[in-house]
Amino acid sequence: MSALLDKAGLEAGIVHLGLGAFARAHLIPATEAAMAATGERHWGVLGVSLRHADVRDALAPQGFDYTLSLRDADEEGWPRERRETLRSLLSVLVAPEDPRAVLEAIAAPATCVVSLTVTEKGYHHEPATGALRRDDPGIVHDLAHPGAPRTTLGFLVHGLALRRARGLGPLTLLSCDNLPSNGRTLRGLVLAFAGEVDAALADWIARDCRFPSSMVDRIVPRNDDLGVVTAEPFFDWAIEDDFAAGCPDWTVYGARFVADAAPYEHLKLRMVNGSHSAVAYLGVMAGWPTVDLAIREPALRGFVEALMREEIEPTLAGRVEADLRAYRARLIERFANPALAHRTLQIAMDGSQKIPQRWLGTVRDRLAAGASIDRLALAVAAWLHFLRGVDEAGQRYTIDDPLAGALAALGDDAPALCGFAPVFGDLGLEPRFVAPVAKALVALRTNGVRAVLESA
Template sequence: MTSADALPRLARHALPALGAHLLSPQWREPRIGIVHLGIGNFHRAHQALYTEEAMLAAGGDWGICGVTLQGDLGKRDTLMAQQGLYSVVERGPHGANVTVVRALREVLAMPHDHAALFARLADPLVRIVSLTVTEKGYCRDPKTGEVALDDAAVAHDLAHRLAPRTVPGILVAALRERRDSAGNAGTAHGKPFTVLSCDNLAHNGAALRQVVCSFARQLDPSLADWIAAEVAFPSTMVDRIVPATTGAERATAAAALGYRDAAPVPCEPFRQWVIEDRFPGGRPAWDAVGAQLVGDVTPFELAKLRMLNGTHSTLAYLSMLGGFGTIDAAIADPAMRNLIHAMMTHEIAPTLIVPASFDLLAYRDALLERYANPALKHRCAQIAMDGSQKIPPRLLGTIAARIEAGQPFTRLALAVAAWMMFLRGHADDGTRYEISDPLGDRLTALAASARGEPQALLAALLSVREVFPAHLAAQPRFTTALHDALHLLHENGARGATAASQ
């Protein structure tokens, strides 16, 4: 037994003794006004923290019911054993700051808590349903933007509309109940909740709206029309580096609090949240605590998607090949830092149109500083997951903009080529790693069929239409740049290719 195991469990009765680790000792337990689908580390270090601060600043019943969609009873039971409390361990170059968060009031696990979830979604006090479920959680056909009808889980939900498992299925079932509740006592009286996507997906609100409406149309066209007319789907841009929890966070939290926290969340000091201000049913005072409420999120989300997410993926795939385990270790390599600096300066920033107040070069420098944070240890393997979902918005959109402008994109091509080489399942020194991707079996089979030959690898992977649209896969400038980058990686390895591509 470790010293932390011997400590009492974190719980609400301990709050009076934890004043130094609370945002404020003043606290009124709020009723639940937000249901959040996808209660992972990112939400708990980002939106939940903003929401607690907003309630402290301006009041309101915006307590959070968090929902795990993967049947994760362990997460539910761990957090509920702590009465929803957990700590955020903010790690910067000068040490760690530990804050206990109180905004999470309930945790449910689907499908086990189906009845409890739908009772909560029908509660008129719930005015926002937010989500962080990653791109694959949207069950979205990448070609059309509609719900993916060939998805087995979607097919299940269409056949069992009262027992949905997917995000679109759950939202449509709950919104149907809201619509049909008009005039019933104790219900939301036909008023919908606002659906707030907080995922790294371009135009995430509009994308989610299209998926939900297309799913609803399969069941009831009138319901789809009602959702399209009555339900707000504001877009957002979220930013904070939040790695996976390790034993180090548990030890840090225990040492600071004197209580055992089984669910701490590590994160960097930086955070940003830009929100389209469209909330017919009201919202927390997020703007009072640093969030930016705007009329159009697009310039901010595109800058983040291309500058941060694009270079994050670049670092991840080159690092998996070259043997760097974490982002800070990768960016400490001078050749890697120079590559990322040049990519942002010369290839990404020129594709962006941002408000005059947004200094892209200052943003570049802040990103490089964040990547170099030695305390965070953000694992490259974590960022490398789900590449088939991430490559198109993070890198291919920027490449398309460069092609349209008649400008070179050698560094961006190297990033895509590194992902292709990554799919072989081994680093340049032969070290093997797992491929975690919704298309993993298919992609790794295609990569294996190429037998290490760059041209064969290029031809095989360019055929995957979920990643590479036909018009781009047939674009000579694109295929030539990828061909050259793959040969550079094949002949020199990731480290040599990085040094040669600055």
């Protein structure tokens, strides 16, 4: 990538909100590869950390360059690594320190794309319905303080308002988060917020800005060294080809521009994320600290394979063009990667925000077909088991979830937890859902994860 060694000539065409490890292992290497292949110099990335200064402080001394470490195993099962230095991250803003600078970045004439990896909880919506939480303290603050927002939606809408006031063109707002129809979800939330600010602004955004949906897939564990991002070599990205002012040619790195990302989203959310979460909650409770160690347990591996084969894949048949058997086998190989050490507790965080799209759509499809949900019910029960905050060996951990307090107030009763509408919607009124979840939860609490998996 010698064409990118001189950063002085790069221009920031992309502002990325939520500069965690995933963006630096997915969007940025794909963008850098596109610029190297095409010679375009206007797709440099300006990162925005929405909460902390740690990434900025770690990367600033090295000019915001960092190392991408791709790790897997060789034919004999030994871990191996390939490293490359990425240089297209131009700078990092820390939103709490200078929110005006973030608004100015969104309103900058050179900005064409604002991309997001802010996790599910960063959308300030009801997970079960996708509706904007207008009573959320961050949303209330941002409606009252347009010059100093705190939330993703506040920055986007007030930044777009500044852009429109200056007579600049519209943007593409590109969600890269694990949400179904993430572009349409983001559009609905932005328009709901904008409608509270200025009806004319909302009309301009609806008419001229673009919100393509996308599916992103690459396993990226958390790394203590912020100057190095660790990821698997596998990479997939399906993006709807709908941009207001162009975009990099990400196909150079393996992305696909598609007319409709929904089939790719269904496949990834249900197969990859759904089974990943099942591994996480069962693994944490059983004392299996990483995904590769958990999937080596024959009972867990057999359960996850059966979950995909018997309950998830039937809901995808006819909806996706993929060899589901081969996809499942490849996914198990990815989970078994011994070089990643992806912690189950990391995946387990924010369960209330993840479960609706990872499991509950599949549950609803199975119930509508009159089919069994025994394995999905065990996965849900594993999350409820996890919410007690102590594993089966007595080791305590923190429940890192924006709804942790509300969930804790419900106690240990499975029907009460299943009736928690922000997560489960109307499923709490469905005996065919509540009964198997309650039964599985009793089994987990009585017999433990290993025994339940072995009996399953």
